[in-house]
Ligand SMILES: O=C(O)/C=C/C(=O)CC(=O)CC(=O)O
Ligand SMILES: [Ca+2]
């Protein structure tokens with residue numbers, strides 16, 4: 026499978042991937058539109074639609090690619106997604122002359138990535154964050170609540186989550202301002218107040234919801250995959266000092282809601298299919314509404330890099346994998362809707378921090394530095410939590426036979442707190 030558009034060998038975006046995003050030209054030549062990444066270019070789907078090349082039964086005449094966000098297309102569901110993928114894959118392939126031999130259409134529709142700015146691809150009505158890595162749950166439980174019973178009893182029976190804040194989700198490349206807030210009182214003194222002293226990243230991925238469900242109805246776990254369009258990388262920036270003081274008994278609030286960063290390219294479940302793998306065995310057995318005929322995970326290697334302000338190069342701080350998750354995406358969707366809560370196209374479902382079992386595969390600094398007790402070294406520089414000027418970058422790339430299906434990067438730099 027090869028494209029007439031040049032794809033460098035290490036590219037995350039060969040013809041097998043075709044992730045979706047929303048971009049605008051940097052020179053101000055028109056507004057936001059939907060595109061698909063191919064090598065170091067973006068294919069403008071609005072230009073392809075204007076040329077009448079989406080000519081299948083569902084997409085002919087549709088306005089879904091004339092939108093400034095993906096939501097309309099997301100709501101159309103898997104038959105439309107399959108049709109679009111087949112059309113785009115054919116149009117970009119090396120033996121297909123339609124676009125390859127049409128210089129004026131290529132000029133209008135293929136943008137070098139250096140000439141575009143990526144935007145949030147979806148209007149996110151609601152954002153939920155799960156807690157689905159057992160290693161992360163165990164480590165956080167030990168740190169916050171003690172080693173006796175680190176994982177709460179409910180954790181093995183349901184995918185725990187909290188409702189996150191959608192308004193502060195930003196696209197990769199956006200700076201994040203260090204939050205201010207209250208921290209634990211020491212002794213008889215009042216709570217402390219000021220810039221967070223324990224700012225952290227959380228290595229997550231997030232599912233982008235396609236068609237939703239009606240209020241009052243629920244989504245069957247065996248049909249839940251049809252409600253998931255694809256995945257992005259997600260950094261759930263977390264202020265551990267604010268979180269530890271505020272979260273009893275209602276859960277995370279201001280320690281998380283000041284910022285969440287996502288990567289711009291949504292990699293579809295179709296593109297991830299070759300990397301699907303068995304999900305871990307669940308013991309105790311889940312209740313019937315969470316029991317699925319086929320329980321799958323994806324083998325997606327993940328990395329986190331930090332570049333301190335004064336460093337020339339970033340240093341790697343952890344290597345994890347999506348397959349470390351205990352609860353599957355489909356179980357998360359089934360659980361989210363079992364009470365009749367409605368999901369809507371464009372909703373974002375964070376997986377929770379993806380920690381593995383090894384010291385080198387932990388998904389946040391809280392775990393890596395064991396709440397600041399044990400420093401990490403970034404090319405000689407000590408880190409317990411994030412410092413101003415640190416740039417945190419996540420990346421993920423599945424290795425196929427002679428090709429990669431990658432996510433690009435999800436990055437953000439820490440700015441000092443407002444005085
Ligand atoms: O165990 C706790 O008290 C807190 C855990 C988290 O902060 C994690 C959270 O946001 C969910 C996750 O990312 O897994
Ligand atoms: Ca989180």
Ligand SMILES: [Mg+2]
Pocket residue numbers: 260261262263280281282283284285
């Ligand atoms: Mg956050």
